[in-house]
Amino acid sequence: MSKFFQFEISSIEEAEKAMKNASYAAYVSGTITFLFALIAIFNGGSFYNGWIDSWILIDVVIIFVLGFLVSRRSKPASIILLTYFLLSQISMRLDTGNTGGIIFTLIFLFYYSLGVKGAFYYHKHSLLEEDS
Numbered sequence: 626m627s628k629f630f631q632f633e634i635s636s637i638e639e640a641e642k643a644m645k646n647a648s649y650a651a652y653v654s655g656t657i658t659f660l661f662a663l664i665a666i667f668n669g670g671s672f673y674n675g676w677i678d679s680w681i682l683i684d685v686v687i688i689f690v691l692g693f694l695v696s697r698r699s700k701p702a703s704i705i706l707l708t709y710f711l712l713s714q715i716s717m718r719l720d721t722g723n724t725g726g727i728i729f730t731l732i733f734l735f736y737y738s739l740g741v742k743g744a745f746y747y748h749k750h751s752l753l754e755e756d757s
Contacts, residue, residue: 632739640747644695644703647740650733651692651706659685684713695740703744707737 634640662681687709694702714730717723 632742634739634742634746637747637750640743640750641698643739643743644698644747647703647706647736647743648692648696650736650740651688651695654710654733655685655688655692658688695744698744698747700741700744700748703737703741707734707741710734710737 634643658681662679662685665678665681688706691702691706691709695706710733
């Protein structure tokens with residue numbers, strides 16, 4: 626399997642790259658969500674079975690803040706980002722009954738999971754390197 630889909634993290638550099646990629650994924654997700662919010666605002670208030678409306682701008686802020694914190698090597702933020710994404714996907718799919726976009730969901734899950742793994746690896750091994 627190529628290095629692109631490598632799930633094993635074995636160095637501080639790989640951990641930092643995983644967290645950076647997770648933050649980039651959050652920025653992409655936040656941008657897409659922002660575009661959906663704009664569509665909802667200009668569409669008379671909501672769309673996608675009423676699930677997306679202007680209140681989703683709060684979601685955009687949360688995603689961008691969490692992405693920024695993950696880029697700053699935050700373990701809690703990486704866990705919250707992954708959990709927030711999972712819960713929002715489950716909620717949206719249950720409310721709308723739509724299972725479309727599963728490929729994109731899996732891609733974001735992959736990068737957010739790597740971000741969590743990278744954050745834990747980084748904090749565990751950066752402390753070990755400081756001690757030696």
